[in-house]
Amino acid sequence: MYPALPTVCVMALATRTVRRPSPLATLWRSTVGKKTVMAVTGVIMLLFLVVHMLGNLKIFFGSTDFNGYAHWLRTIGEPALHYSWFLWITRVVLAASVALHAVSAYQLSRRDLAARPTAYAHRRPRASYATRTMRWGGVILGLFIVWHLLDLTTLTVNPRGEAGHPYQNVVADFRNWYADVVYIVAMLALGLHVRHGFWSAAQTLGANNARRDSALKFTANALALVLTAGFIAVPVSVMTGVVS
Amino acid sequence: MRLTLRIWRQRGPERPGAMTTYEVDGISEDMSFLEMLDTLNERLILEGDEPVAFDHDCREGICGACGMVINGQAHGPERTTTCQLHMRHFADGDTIDVEPWRAAAFPVVKDLVVDRSAFDRIIGSGGYVTAPTGSAPEAHATPVPKPVADTAFEHAECIGCGACVAACPNGSAMLFTSAKVVHLNVLPQGAPERESRVLDMVAAMDGEGFGGCTNTGECALACPKGVPLQAIATMNREFLRATRKGAR
Structure with a gap:
């Protein structure tokens, strides 16, 4: 008989080109790919935040300017886009980003915790504060987004809640101490999250090297x-009454 | 020197373990950390106790066999291997905690010995080049620019000790895997498997149950060979490039 024959067949199979899953499947299944999802969605949200922050500063030019700016946001892209379509496209992209970012973070965190089942008996402080607070800071930011949308988008919990008058709604809001506390705590959490997140995204996307690091x-x-x-x-x- | 040691003792895999306290006396500050443990073990053997099991081989800082977490730091307070850590970095009367590498992918075999064969399987999945074997190749057949050779060497210095995994809060093997990927991917000899190497090695790494990278940088601080944190960024870049190309 020819006992060598099966071995030959196996070798032929093993040398055949391996079919790989699609790039998206490769990304979603690997830790490196999931971090890429987090990095890309993080950068999208970060770009939005820069524009959002700059838009907010229009409040210092008075209610006409601020409310006019808010109205203009709904007219971007006209007449190609209908009224407020641009805003809705932005909202969909942002909602998808938040969801993908959070799901990836949750799945990766579960994996990370499982990778160290036994903790060290000798604990010592590790990494910077911003790095250590990424997970819970992210949860705080997620809760803040919910509160923020209920407050100034749907106006559900806003003390004034008059649609089309964002200036008056913002002023009414921040006259309450608790709104100030919630907002300021969330923005400090945001600062910490961005401090580690931006550099980390560059690292994940492979944009970092020894020269660019600092x-x-x-x-x-x-x-x-x-x-x-x-x-x-x-x-x-x-x-402080600068804006009233 | 007189020291109090709190060492993780575990009779075998799947057995319960605990931190056990030992007093050691007559330690010279010129002893290495392993020689200090040898001193303790000699006494334990004479007293009829089981000596503390730990991995060691070359004791020259080049093999990567030794490794333990000393006072919460992989390889202890100095940036070197445990065999090259000297007792002069401790003070008389110190209490020192000694634990094994802690990672799901590195199960404890006994006391301070862990099974690091997960690293071997990562290497087996792509940490090689397909080169003709036989006589040595002609040195000028494949020119390698000096900066490229330097980069490859910087990453080839990895001795696979596993300190990066031990130090990482997520038990991630990204620094190890990236050191191997970068070492071979920058060289012309590694070019034929450039894409499949990074995809296969990352898949093998994930398959072993290591955690993901959160860019805390603890690994690079613990690495006795100074593999840079940027190695991870380079591997990420190689991974994304290979994914884009759909890799053969």
């Missing part, structure tokens, strides 16, 4: 600082 860290800190300061400026100005 520039990326500087940009991350600058973004965190500018975003936090820019967002907090609004409630602080209402509290």
Whole structure:
């Protein structure tokens, strides 16, 4: 008989080109790919936040300017897009980003915790505060988004809640101490999240190298600082009476 | 020197373990950490106790066999291997905690010995080049620019000790895997498997149950060979490139 024959067949099979799953499947199944999803959605949300923060600062030019800006946002893309379509497209993209970011974070975190089933008896502080608070900071930001939408988009929990008058709604809102506290705490959490998140995204997307490292860290800190300061400026100005 | 050691003792895999306290006396500050443990073991053997099991081989800092978490730090307070850590970095009367690498993918075999064969399987999935074997190749047949050779060497320094996994809060093997991927992917000899290497090695790494990277940087701080954190960024770039190309 020819006992060598099956071996030959196996070798022929093993040398055949391996069919790989589609790029999207490869990404979603691997830890590196899921981090890429987090990085890309994170950058999308970060770009939105920069525009959002700059738009917020229009409050310092008075109610006509601020309300006019809010109205203009709904007319972007006209006449190709209908009224408020641009806003809805943005909302869909952002909602998808938040969902993908959160689902990836949840799945990766579960995996990370399972990878160290026995904790070290000797614990010592690890990494920076921003790095250690990414997970719970992210949860805080997720809860804040819900509150923020109920407050100033659907106006459900806004003390004034008059559609088309965002300036008056914002001022009415931040006259309440609890709204200020919620908002300021969330923006500090945002700063910490961006501080680690921006640099981490660059690392995940492979954009980092030895030469760029310090520039990326500087940009991350600058973004965190500018975003936090820019967002907090609004409630602080209402509290101090600069905006009324 | 007189020291109090709190060492993780575990009779075997799947057996319960506990931190056990030992007093050791007459330790010279010129001893290595492993020699200090040898001193303890000699006494334990004479007293009829089971000596503390730990991995070690070359004791020159180049093999990657030794490794334990000392006071919460992989390989202890100095950036070197445990065999090259000297007792002068501790003070007389110190209490030192000694634990094995902690990771789901590195199950404890006994005391401070863990099974690191998960690393071997990652290497087996792509950490090689397909080169003709036989006589040594002619040195000028494949020119390698000096900066490329330097980069490859910087990453080839990885000794596979597993300190990166032990130090990572997620028990991630990204620094190890990226060191191997970058080492071979930058060289012309590694070019034929450039895409399949990174895809297969990342898949093997995930398959072993290591955690993901959250860019805390703990791995690079613990690495006794100074493999840079940017290795991970380079591997991510290679991974995305290979995914885009749909890899053969």
